[in-house]
Amino acid sequence: MIRSPLTLMTAAALALLGPLAVSAQDEEALQRAIDARQAHMQLYAHNLGILGGMARGNIPYDAAMASAAAADLGHLTRVSQQAYWPEGSDIMMEGSNALPAIWENLDDVFAKSGDLVEAVAAMEAVAGDGLEAVQGQMQALGGACVACHRDYQQEN
Amino acid sequence: MRLLRWLIALALIGGGVFWVLTRPAPVPPEYASLTGDAERGALVFAVAGCASCHIAPGAEPSDAPVLAGGERFVSDFGTFLAPNISPSSQGIGDWTDAEIMHAVAAGVSPGGAHYYPAFPYTSYHFAEPQDLADLVAHLRTLPPSDVESLPHEIGFPVTIRRGIGLWKMLYLSEDWTVAGAADAQIERGRYLVEGLGHCAECHTPRDALGGLDRSAWMAGAPNPSGEGRVPAITPGELGWSAADIAYYLETGFTPDFDVAGGDMADVVLNTGKLPPEDREAIAAYLVALP
Numbered sequence: 001m002i003r004s005p006l007t008l009m010t011a012a013a014l015a016l017l018g019p020l021a022v023s024a025q026d027e028e029a030l031q032r033a034i035d036a037r038q039a040h041m042q043l044y045a046h047n048l049g050i051l052g053g054m055a056r057g058n059i060p061y062d063a064a065m066a067s068a069a070a071a072d073l074g075h076l077t078r079v080s081q082q083a084y085w086p087e088g089s090d091i092m093m094e095g096s097n098a099l100p101a102i103w104e105n106l107d108d109v110f111a112k113s114g115d116l117v118e119a120v121a122a123m124e125a126v127a128g129d130g131l132e133a134v135q136g137q138m139q140a141l142g143g144a145c146v147a148c149h150r151d152y153q154q155e156n
Numbered sequence: 157m158r159l160l161r162w163l164i165a166l167a168l169i170g171g172g173v174f175w176v177l178t179r180p181a182p183v184p185p186e187y188a189s190l191t192g193d194a195e196r197g198a199l200v201f202a203v204a205g206c207a208s209c210h211i212a213p214g215a216e217p218s219d220a221p222v223l224a225g226g227e228r229f230v231s232d233f234g235t236f237l238a239p240n241i242s243p244s245s246q247g248i249g250d251w252t253d254a255e256i257m258h259a260v261a262a263g264v265s266p267g268g269a270h271y272y273p274a275f276p277y278t279s280y281h282f283a284e285p286q287d288l289a290d291l292v293a294h295l296r297t298l299p300p301s302d303v304e305s306l307p308h309e310i311g312f313p314v315t316i317r318r319g320i321g322l323w324k325m326l327y328l329s330e331d332w333t334v335a336g337a338a339d340a341q342i343e344r345g346r347y348l349v350e351g352l353g354h355c356a357e358c359h360t361p362r363d364a365l366g367g368l369d370r371s372a373w374m375a376g377a378p379n380p381s382g383e384g385r386v387p388a389i390t391p392g393e394l395g396w397s398a399a400d401i402a403y404y405l406e407t408g409f410t411p412d413f414d415v416a417g418g419d420m421a422d423v424v425l426n427t428g429k430l431p432p433e434d435r436e437a438i439a440a441y442l443v444a445l446p
Contacts, residue, residue: 045413052413056403097417139428142407142415149408150217150421155384 037084070127178321187254192293224301234310244300270320282351345441401439
């Protein structure tokens with residue numbers, strides 16, 4: 001079989017790139033990290049759903065339940081995310097919408113996660129004080145989430 | 157020889173017709189008599205989403221953004237670069253109020269040239285003159301930037317701006333896409349969605365000439381800023397209630413408490429500044445779509 005020069009060049013290029021490619025083992029580790037942080041995000045969504053459901057009038061306000069959901073959000077902000085974000089666990093991986101810009105702007109990412117911690121703390125402080133107090137904090141909470149998703153999540 | 161003479165005559169007539177047909181519209185005289193309110197203009201500015209395209213790449217959203225421009229918009233017709241529209245001599249600082257209003261609503265520069273429709277004037281065209289005046293008053297309160305606007309990266313024949321005059325004849329419509337509005341709320345929503353909010357510019361597919369395909373209104377489209385698709389927001393496809401939509405536009409939270417990302421993040425940060433009635437009006441319009 002006669003190989004075209006193009007195919008040969010492609011083969012040569014692949015041979016050069018070979019050592020740089022992610023090994024299957026690494027890929028599994030990246031995938032586990034992606035799964036873990038997405039599960040973490042689900043827990044945010046679950047607790048936000050309780051508070052937001054009350055704020056929207058879809059479920060009746062319950063001070064104890066609201067406080068518990070806000071406290072859970074607080075716990076979630078204190079979970080170490082260090083192992084969630086290995087470099088390379090980005091949009092190149094199946095199922096991830098994380099933009100590589102995350103790893104190029106870590107200071108900004110930390111600043112924004114700091115803003116989320118503050119917004120959650122503000123919600124925690126008032127969640128038991130009545131429906132209006134919860135309603136009044138939802139936009140700030142959403143804004144803190146959106147700030148990061150704006151810059152670092154690929155739209156899907 | 158006689159044939160050549162005829163051809164030249166035809167070309168001259170054709171050129172003349174082209175010249176007349178593609179003339180940019182003049183500034184409406186009523187603009188000069190309006191006085192803008194900068195505070196009201198902040199809301200017009202938010203709905204119109206001016207900052208989403210005109211802040212520098214990588215800049216953060218802000219209540220007083222620096223509209224230095226520089227963002228690149230890749231399209232089938234070339235790459236368009238958002239200009240500086242801050243109140244400086246590099247931006248719009250030296251323009252009259254009426255010139256700025258006309259630029260926004262008709263896509264015509266103070267020098268009388270057509271703008272490329274990457275600037276969504278086919279939507280802004282529906283803006284009430286008073287809203288335009290308020291918008292201008294607000295633009296003048298924003299911080300100036302001396303950054304020079306960069307030229308678009310386009311080739312022939314897109315470079316012939318007069319050609320946009322023909323494009324405008326096809327796509328700059330005076331008519332609403334949704335002809336009837338059942339009540340005042342939906343009418344307000346239509347104004348915000350079809351006009352200032354220019355939602356269709358991303359959520360409606362385009363035809364071969366880059367004009368909106370109004371027969372597929374809000375039916376979703378390829379994402380202009382990269383991979384994936386901009387979702388359909390017709391009631392059948394989206395499946396959200398009016399309350400779901402209004403809450404998303406207020407907080408950024410979807411009904412599942414996922415969060416707006418990418419370009420929609422800017423939109424919800426903007427719509428979050430509006431009075432609740434306006435978000436409810438947008439939602440009422442969207443759930444009433446066919």
